[in-house]
Amino acid sequence: MDSSTQIGSLPPVVAVRPLLLLTGFLGAGKTTLLRSVLDGLAKRKHLADVLLNDRENATIDRETLKDYAANVSALTGSCVCCEGFDELVDMVLKASRSKHDLLLIELNGTADPIPLLESFTLLESKFCLRPRWQVCVIDARHFGKRGSFEDLEKLQLETASHYTISWSSELTGDEERELEKRILAINPQATRTTPSSLADALSRAIHKNRRHTFVKKDLNQSPPSSPNFKLSPPPSQNLNERHKIAHEFTGCNIVFPKPVEASNVPVWLEKLPVSVMRAKALVEHPSDEDSRYLYERVGEIVSPSPIPVCVSKKVSCAGIFIGADLDPGEILRVSQEYLHPDCHFAEL
Numbered sequence: 413m414d415s416s417t418q419i420g421s422l423p424p425v426v427a428v429r430p431l432l433l434l435t436g437f438l439g440a441g442k443t444t445l446l447r448s449v450l451d452g453l454a455k456r457k458h459l460a461d462v463l464l465n466d467r468e469n470a471t472i473d474r475e476t477l478k479d480y481a482a483n484v485s486a487l488t489g490s491c492v493c494c495e496g497f498d499e500l501v502d503m504v505l506k507a508s509r510s511k512h513d514l515l516l517i518e519l520n521g522t523a524d525p526i527p528l529l530e531s532f533t534l535l536e537s538k539f540c541l542r543p544r545w546q547v548c549v550i551d552a553r554h555f556g557k558r559g560s561f562e563d564l565e566k567l568q569l570e571t572a573s574h575y576t577i578s579w580s581s582e583l584t585g586d587e588e589r590e591l592e593k594r595i596l597a598i599n600p601q602a603t604r605t606t607p608s609s610l611a612d613a614l615s616r617a618i619h620k621n622r623r624h625t626f627v628k629k630d631l632n633q634s635p636p637s638s639p640n641f642k643l644s645p646p647p648s649q650n651l652n653e654r655h656k657i658a659h660e661f662t663g664c665n666i667v668f669p670k671p672v673e674a675s676n677v678p679v680w681l682e683k684l685p686v687s688v689m690r691a692k693a694l695v696e697h698p699s700d701e702d703s704r705y706l707y708e709r710v711g712e713i714v715s716p717s718p719i720p721v722c723v724s725k726k727v728s729c730a731g732i733f734i735g736a737d738l739d740p741g742e743i744l745r746v747s748q749e750y751l752h753p754d755c756h757f758a759e760l
Contacts, residue, residue, distance in 0.1 A: 430514045430617040431532070431541035432610070435568040436549030437558065438521030438690035438734055439710030441578035443473050445549055445607060446518050450480035452611025458618055459512040463487060463503050465520045472694050472732065473518075475723040476706065482512045497531070508539050513618045515541060521690060522661040522734070524567055543617055547605065548572035550595060552579040552588070554711060561736070564657040569598050574605040661689075664740040665758040668729040671698040672751045674705075677718070680750035681709045684733070685742050693731040694723060704729070730758060 432449070434442045446462070453460055459482035464470045470486035477484050485503055507515050519525060525546060532544060548569045558565050569575065575595060580588055595602065605613075674697045684691055691709040695718070705718035733743055740757070747755040 428540050428542055428621045429508075429512075430614050430621065431539075431544045432514065432516045432614065433525065433529075433544065433546045434516070434518040434549065435523065435525050435546060435572065436521065437551060437554070437561075437565045437568065439708065440521065440549040440551040440554075441576075442518050442521070442549050443477070444578070445547070445576055446516060447477060447480055448607035449516070449610050449614075450477065452607055453514070453614060454480060456611060456615045458514065458615060461485075461507045461510050461512050461515050463500070463507065463515070463517045465500070465518065465523065466732070471727055472692065472706075472723070472730070475727050476719075476721045479722060481516075483507075483510065497527075500528075501531070501535070504539055504541075508541065514614060522564065522658045524564070524658045525571055526567065529571055542621075545574060545613075546572045547574045547576060547610065548599075548602070550575055550577045550591070551710070552577050552583050552591060553713065555591065556594060561657060561660075563653075566598050569595065569602070572599055572602045574610070575599075575602045576605055576607075660736045661734055662736070662738050663732065663734045664738060664743060666731045666733070666744055666747050666755055667758050668693075668695065668731065668747075668751060669754045669756070670752045671696045671701055672729075673698065674718075676750055677707050678714055680746065681707060681714045682712075683746050683750055684709065685735075685739060685746070686712065687735040687737045687739065688733050688743065689736070690734040691731060694721070694727070694729050696729050728758075 434446055436442050450460055450462070462477060462481045462484045463486075464473050464477070464484065465487045466473060470488045474484045474486040485507070487499055487503060504515070504517075519528070529544075529546070532539060532541070536542075550569070555565065556562065577588070577591065577595075583591065592604070672695050674695075677693065677695055681691060681693070688709070689711060691707075693707040695705050695707055697703070697705065704721050704723045706721050707718045708715040731747065733740075744755065744757065
């Protein structure tokens with residue numbers, strides 16, 4: 413066997429890259445944090461790959477982030493550790509082959525991160541992603557007030573290495589300290605962080621990793637000690653009760669085929685059924701058809717002002733709605749009454 417054949421048979425040597433996994437309940441502010449971290453990384457001359465997971469139309473958030481990252485991929489699906497597992501693995505493997513500096517993953521607000529973290533550990537020799545940090549975004553307005561979904565919120569925090577608190581400006585000093593005590597009672601190992609601190613820490617990890625390489629194994633190669641090793645999500649009968657809460661949520665996606673008067677949108681958001689725990693709407697106004705705006709509602713709280721976003725005209729204006737007991741027909745009726753009679757469900 414000549415030397416060229418020997419070299420050709422060697423597994424590829426790649427650089428190890430950091431992974432940042434963002435978790436947090438619906439509307440906690442994960443995408444806002446992601447945007448801030450990406451901005452900080454860009455200022456430090458680092459290029460990031462981003463994977464976005466959303467229950468309905470992940471394309472909207474992907475479009476709002478495309479100017480901040482080297483590559484943004486969207487995965488629309490309810491539970492990435494169950495029915496979306498295989499697709500997520502494929503996306504992470506593809507990102508692993510990237511020459512960019514790091515990978516950031518934002519999970520949807522109803523996801524249980526534990527099976528996913530277990531999978532990353534099992535596939536460590538194939539993903540080449542370390543350090544792996546999980547940041548949980550805590551919504552100061554709603555934390556601990558989720559009713560029957562409180563266990564899911566805790567689940568998203570329990571495995572976090574770091575946490576951030578959104579809407580902390582609405583708390584007094586005593587309220588913020590009390591909230592931190594409640595957070596640390598659930599996960600005493602977690603450290604509070606900020607977008608700037610995260611960008612700094614990731615930058616240091618990137619520079620440190622550049623001194624190290626890693627032999628990446630073939631995904632289809634079974635470990636010697638486990639000849640029957642197979643990539644698969646956990647079987648449904650093994651799901652614990654808290655994980656099953658993530659499966660109680662449903663979503664729908666309604667298209668707005670015509671521009672909508674700006675004054676109508678906040679009223680429409682307020683009129684949506686209380687079962688809508690999270691609403692996000694990409695809207696075009698008749699007075700400014702060259703611009704798009706992102707409106708949001710978390711629980712029954714409507715964001716005070718829309719966010720101007722740069723989104724391709726190829727992306728339809730639409731609303732995304734998530735909740736545990738949604739009535740899509742009622743959401744459509746309200747949308748047709750307050751926005752435009754031609755509103756309709758998105759085609760599958």
